[in-house]
Amino acid sequence: MIKVAIVGTGGISHAHIKGLLTFPERCEIVALCDIKPEKAEKIKKQYGLDCPVFDDHEKMLASGIHIDLVHVATPPFSHAEISINAMNAGCNVLCEKPMASSLEQCDAMLEAEKRNGVVLGQIAQNRFTNPYWKLKKVIDSNKAGKICSVQINSNWWRGHSYYDLWWRGTWEKECGGPTLNHAVHHIDLLNWLEGGLPNQVTSILSNVMHDNSEVEDISKSIMAYDGGSLADVTASVVHHGEEQSIIVQCADAKLSAPWDPKAEVSMDNGFPMEEKNEKLLAELNQYMDSIPDLKYEGHTGEIDDVLTALENGKRPLITGVDGKRTLELITAIYKSGFTGMRVSLPIQKIDEYYRTGGIEKHAIHFYEKTVSAEELSEEDIKINSI
Incomplete structure (x- = not known):
């Protein structure tokens, strides 16, 4: 039985708690912590939990309660300190996105993981959704050929009052706008699909709708990879409809989530024929249909993966190294957007x-x-997958 503590009981904590409660025979929530303990008490009552509440994570770690795994679900600026303290206390850690507020902090977290012989997992729950999980498998099958171009539409919408919350909309506390705090999921997916980081990044940032915020509310970026492929990423909280997608143009076909494959056939003059490559499309659709659905999706799917890794002495799918790689690309986007340089x-x-x-x-x-x-509304956070 894996004993779990949760630090931070704001909106995202609901996804963590619901995921953990899916596996009562495998894990138990033994502590809640929040700098506003009344919030933790409310969560405790809401889910019928039988555990102590702390107002400081260091008090929790020093309490003598046996804790195997700490879920860090606090604002970004505190992720590194809490994660490192937990690992120094011998606990494994599952940290919410983004991993930290700097690459220096990421490396300190990775060093603490190695030094203490524990596991550091990074939340990137969109990998555990059927559309993206299956898209990755189709790409890796090479049935559509090599990746030539990737288009990421991380399109969200947030009203003006969203940035009224005390820690949001500041470079110090939130550490960035939608590039960091929303597109982080799609940027993780981009790194996962491409198999690594680009070699160059060019970006433009703007704030067009939220004059109560220091940070950007939209960014557009172009990435260049070894081998010549390109990717473009839109990160936004000004897009009505929140229509999110990943479109991968491979040498022989277009693949995407939501799934909508296309495959052209060339005429002698190089223009596309009216008829498509129906044979390849049938093969791609058949392969997609053959991939079994995930048993659990989102946070629950990732929590299942982390629990399985700890139970078997292995690494989870999404590690601290992945978290650092995602932040490295985001840092490059900000540097380019601030300086106007590649x-x-x-x-x-x-x-x-x-x-x-x-x-x-x-x-x-x-x-x-x-x-x-x-405080703003304490309703559950809506977490889109695509």
Whole structure:
């Protein structure tokens, strides 16, 4: 039985708790922690949990309660400190996105994982959704040929009051806008599908709808990869309809989530024929249909994977290394957007943007935060998959 503590009982904690409660024979929630303990008490009552509540994670770690796994579900600026303290106490960690607020902090977390012989998992629950899970398998089958271009539409919509919450909309506390806090999922998927980071990034940032926020509310970026393939990423909280997608143009066919394959056939003059490559399309659809659905999706699917890894002494699908890789690409996007220059990867340790506070130091303040509400609605967070 894996003993679990949850640090941070805001909106995203519901996804963690519901996922954990799916496996009562495998794990048990033994502690809740929040700097506002009344929030944790409310969560405790809502889910009928039988565990103590703490107002400080260090008190929780020093309490003598046996904890195998700590879920870190706090605002981004505190992820590194809480994760490192938990690992130093001998606990495994599953950290919400983004992994940290700097690459320097990511490396400190990875060092703590190695030094303490524990496991650091990174939340990127969209990998555990059927459309993306199956898309990855079709791409890896090479039935459509090599990747030539990827289009990421991480399109969300948030009303003006979204940035009234005290920690949102600031470079210090939220550490970025939708590029970091929304597109992080799609950027993780991009790295997963491509198998690694690009070598260059060019980006433009703007804030067009939220004048109560320092950070961007939309960014557009182009990535270049070894071998010549390109990717473009839109990260937004100004898109009505929240129509999210990944479109992968391979040498022989278009693959996508939502699934909508296309395959052209060339005439002698190079223009596409009216008839499509029906044989390849049939093969792709048949292969897609043959891939079994995941038993669990989203946070529950990732929690199942982490529990399985801990039970078997293995690594989870999404590790701290993956979390750092995602933040490295996001850091490059911000550096390019702030400087107006093309940025090369990897980002070196001597680079100011690698260091903690580097992004904040150079960040464009599109507006100054005008409201700092202690709480907004405590309704469950809606988590889109595509």
